[in-house]
Amino acid sequence: MELFTPDFGLVFWMFVAFAILFIALYKWGWPIILKGVEARADLIDKGVEYAQNAKEQLDNARQEADKYIADARHREADILREADKMKTQIIEEAREAARAEAKKVMDAAKVSIDQERKQAEQELRNQVSAFALAVADKVVRNEMSDEKAQKRLVDTLINEMEKNN
Amino acid sequence: MSKIFRIFLIAVMMTVGSLAAYSIAGSENAVDVAVDNRQDEKEDPAKIDPKAIIFEHLGDGYGWEVPFNHHMRIPLPVIVFGKTGLHCFSSSHITHGQTYTDGSVSFKIAGDDSKYNGKVVEILPDGTEYRPWDISITKNVCALFISILLVMWAVFSVARWHKRMGTKAPRKVVGAIEALITFIYDGVITPTLGKRSAKFAPYLLTVFFFILFMNLMGLIVVFPGGANLTGNIAVTLVLSVLTFLVTNLFGTKHYWKEVFWPDVPLWLKFPLPIMPVIEIFGVFTKPAALTVRLFANMMGGHMIVIVLTLLIFIFAAMGPVVIGATTVVSVLFSIFMLLIDVLVSFIQAYVFTMLSTLFIAFGQEEGEHNKHEANHKLDPAEAA
Incomplete structure (x- = not known):
């Protein structure tokens, strides 16, 4: 049967064709493809690993951030409280200082008023004594216009002096 | 439902189509569709030889058939190394049973009676067939x-x-x-x-x-x-x-x-x-x-x-x-x-x-x- 006897021509060409195909693919086909597929698999593996790491780091970072935020809130509250305290303190101090200043001013005023009054008193006394002297002068001059009266006065005065001595 | 209907429609169309082909072929008194050209040369063209057709399709050939034409073959080079050296010629010279003379040597495809049926043989001067080394680019x-x-x-x-x-x-x-x-x-x-x-x-x-x-x-x-x-x-x-x-x-x-x-x-x-x-x-x-x-x-x-x-x-x-x-x-x-x-x-x-x-x-x-x-x-x- 023709079907079961291999034909020489076809066997020959089959060998030749397969050899050409095999050499061509061996040189420029399979190694490139297999290496490429391997490289891609490695790349994908690396990518997955990288993504997992990145996710882990992201989770960590989020936790850290949360911690930082809580910390910051805490500190903020502290600062606010501190500021409040400081505010009341400053107000208190200012009030104290104002009070002291006011007292000082009042004291000074009191002292000066006293002085003024004393001065005024002195002046008044001086003026009163001047007036009195002037009055006395006038009175004396009127009384001493005649000799008798003068002599009487001198006498009186000498008498008084004598009595005193 | 529409799918079943479509399948049914295709079946009907195929039946009608084949009937039409049958009637045309009948009128020409030749059911030679898909029948090998060798059958055409026989006396009764309507009679087909299934075994020959099957083996022609399963086997090799010096030309390549094309659809809708049973005489036309795509010519392919025949390369044989016979007693007188290398011979190279187109298969179109021999596909229909002709004898081709290349230089001083004649070649043909051996017929049914030969033990090299369907292969290219060299016809020696004494009329006997000699099978050369054949590395033709066959189908x-x-x-x-x-x-x-x-x-x-x-x-x-x-x-x-x-x-x-x-x-x-x-x-x-x-x-x-x-x-x-x-x-x-x-x-x-x-x-x-x-x-x-x-x-x-x-x-x-x-x-x-x-x-x-x-x-x-x-x-x-x-x-x-x-x-x-x-x-x-x-x-x-x-x-x-x-x-x-x-x-x-x-x-x-x-x-x-x-x-x-x-x-x-x-x-x-x-x-x-x-x-x-x-x-x-x-x-x-x-x-x-x-x-x-x-x-x-x-x-x-x-x-x-x-x-x-x-x-x-x-x-x-x-x-x-x-x-x-x-x-x-x-x-x-x-x-x-x-x-x-x-x-x-x-x-x-x-x-x-x-x-x-x-x-x-x-x-x-x-x-x-x-x-x-x-x-x-x-x-x-x-x-x-």
Whole structure:
């Protein structure tokens, strides 16, 4: 049967064709493809690993951030409280200082008023004594216009002096 | 519902169409559709010779038939090395039985009465036929070259992608071919050959793609395909001889020890070398099984489709109703068989590759530990 006897021509060409195909693919086909597929698999593996790491780091970072935020809130509250305290303190101090200043001013005023009054008193006394002297002068001059009266006065005065001595 | 209706409609149209063809053919008194030109030359053109048609389609030829024309053949070069040296001429000179004289030597295709039926013979001066060394580019050889180019295109398109696009993932056709490559490499070669897979992968992958493309091209019924290439024993023989050579040339010391002095009780191998004989026999039966498996599967598939198609013409003599019914049934069965053949094309390429891998792995055994693993893996192969 023709079907079961291999034909020489076809066997020959089959060998030749397969050899050409095999050499061509061996040189420029399979190694490139297999290496490429391997490289891609490695790349994908690396990518997955990288993504997992990145996710882990992201989770960590989020936790850290949360911690930082809580910390910051805490500190903020502290600062606010501190500021409040400081505010009341400053107000208190200012009030104290104002009070002291006011007292000082009042004291000074009191002292000066006293002085003024004393001065005024002195002046008044001086003026009163001047007036009195002037009055006395006038009175004396009127009384001493005649000799008798003068002599009487001198006498009186000498008498008084004598009595005193 | 609409789907069933559509199928019914197609069936009716096929019946009507075949009736029309029948009536036309009947009026011309020649049912010579798809009948070989050699039949035309016989006295009764309506009578068909199914055996001749089947064997013409399964076998090789010096020209390539084209659809809808039974005299036209695509001419292919005939290259013969006869008693008077090398002769090269177009097959168009001899396809219709003519004698062609190239220089001083005459050639023709031997007729039915010759023992070289269907082959180119040199007619010696005394009138006897001499079969020269024939390396013509026949239909099968041409189909072989087309398959080779297709395999190269397929593989180089993936290789080019890897060169140009680096580690980007390929899409569409390139992606599909790459998926097939990795399917064979990761699914068949690496699990069996392990760390030696890089050494043998080029051969095994080449074999797989070569067989797959030849099988699939054979299923296309018009010009670039249609050659019954893997259903030709020469092709499968070469492939399995190559597997045989790869297995035995790269065979380890342990492999040869297992062949000539297997690990069995002494009485099985000493006075009478029963086991060594069986083992040596096995070395040759493995490639033989490979040859016949692929050849028989693919030839069977081609034959069934041709026979189903021929049924229409065989039953043509029985009247319009029979021819209509036969057409519907035959066409449906042919389509079904062709779809099965698409599956078989893939499975046979896969099986050939898998068994080649196993045989090569069997020749790569080293030491006791590996042997048991390989034996375990070989079991499904025996079943297949």
